[in-house]
Amino acid sequence: MEPIAIQKDDQIIDLQTAQAKNIDIESAKKIYPENTPEALEVIRHSTAHLMAQAIKELYPDAKFFVGPVVDEGFYYDFRVGEKIGEEDLKKIEKKMAEIAKRKLPIERYEISKAEAIEKFKDDDLKQEVLKSIPSDTVSIYKQGDFEDLCRGPHVPNTKYLKNFKLTRVAGAYLGGDETREMLTRIYGVAFADKQALKEYLTMLEEAKKRDHRKLGNELELFMFSEEVGAGLPIWLPKGARLRSKLEQLLFAAHRKRGYEPVRGPEILKSELWKKSGHYQNYKENMYFTEICDDESRKESCVEYGIKPMNCVGHIMIYKSKKRSYRELPLKLFEYGVVHRHEKSGVLHGLFRVREFTQDDAHIFCKPDQIKDIVIEVLGFVDEIMRSFDFSYEMEISTKPDKAIGSDEIWEIATNALKEALDENGHKYGIDEGGGAFYGPKIDIKITDAIGRKWQCGTIQVDFNLPERFELEFTDSDNEAKRPVMIHRAILGSFERFIGILTEHYAGEFPFFIAPTQVIFVPIGQDHVAYTKELAGKLTEMGVDSEIYDSKDSLNKRIRNAEKQKVPMVAIIGDKEVEARSLAIRDRREKIQYNLNEEEFFTKIKEKLSEVRF
């Protein structure tokens, strides 16, 4: 096998560059066309160029912007006169395969930036790319009569580019800037061999099967309605059962940790949103309504904002009486229903909606308590994530452009978060400028079944709102002092979290939250009475069960029960009624066994106690 590139000091250098710069290939670490991260980077980058070449041959007027490698594949942004749809991908793929077969050598040469500006003077997109390059010389890669401005690295010949697939067409703003023109973007994947490509495509198919929108429909968990409006989920009985179990477990977990349940109103006067800063900073995402005492008098009208966050209500609760340092930290929590006017294009099943319920809490504390509180919350998060077998990572977000509060205040808050993470030995990333407008935050990102990352939990330090609302407590020295506020959510929202849970478990929820935990299938009518007796006992234990006693055949009913992906199906016939026992099909353990009544209820209790947050 011939190498396609070499690696030196963690840098991938292609053979063309190595030759030009007289780097000794023999003594270097070689990269072969295999499915290693380094080789895939080279292959994918070159496949992006191959795609650009194919597009250029099919659409001669096409102009190209950038074509980088991303997770799993690559994309290229370009502009053409005509519309490109999914249909056209096949055509482009075919052309790519044809070009690859020409076995074109991929050559590299360097020119000065000034020469490049002259060379591409008729190409405004290339000028755009050149603007962002700081160095004086640029490299050009050439294959056949196609050439492109590129840093590399690339494979030496198009013959290495055989195992690719174009996956989707999309629009993308030039440079990611919403105010600029929208280019066409085509995404593709590429691998070193056929097998890896096939495995990847199979994985995508598998992922589709566990899509929470599909499963939500099949398992009757939730629905959306065009008549109701986009992004407004409707919870069906089974989804509501699941959600309610989650709510109850989490409620107890909060009480155990000293949180006080509270409840704020859904709409608050706009004046208050002006005081909090939401009116100035978050208005485009808020819904408003006007309430008039007397329709004929405009001055009797008051504008109200539907809450997009719960903090203001909790602040009012804090302010309801004079607070002592002895009360701090004061932890208020609420399953807060919030409304946010998200742009129509971003809505996505339960993952992104316009009305959702946060497991929200605000902790009012003294500045010197921040670190301990954050450490405690991190522990809470970890227990919940482990209960659901989730992996997650954390990221600190710092001051954004649009923010209230001084740099100094931001620095104090940001450092407190970092210290808490450091002290607990947590690894974390940093998202510069990614904070909320009122303070820095730690985001907890769950990795879902398909490897996508979702922001769920969040811990945000806030020095600003206490300032704006003039919050105080009387300290031990009898001085009035300002508390710090910590916003935090662990699931983030029930909607998103349940969407992620559904995909994570592919609809096979663990017993303690499954919408239906047991389905009874009586073989004949004579066995129904006994199943009703058992189901009644389960209801008393807080366990949801259903009895499949329709006129359908036994096989049909067992099939339907299994399709519901419930943890346990219990078949009841003459033998079971007589012995007061159950024949269990355990979907989670994938076995069948018989239990007597006592053993059954013991098993149920065991399964229920598998989780405690």
Place this chain on the structure above:
RNA sequence: GCCAACGUAGCUCAGCCGGCUAGAGCACCUGAUUCGUAAUCAGGAGGUCACGGGUUCGAGUCCCGUCGUUGGCUCCA
């Protein structure tokens, strides 16, 4: 919001290049069957083809607008 695609029965989907009364499977209803571990048989009912407008002798099919959905971009729990 922007780019692209899509919207036919409760669900999954056929319906050609515009041409007779818009089809299937599942689900639902009725009848027969009463069954030991993943689909019993027969019959029936269900659609203003998302909504509104236009082109045409004629529109599910072509065009425009609106709503919604999907994949991205920007944004975000």
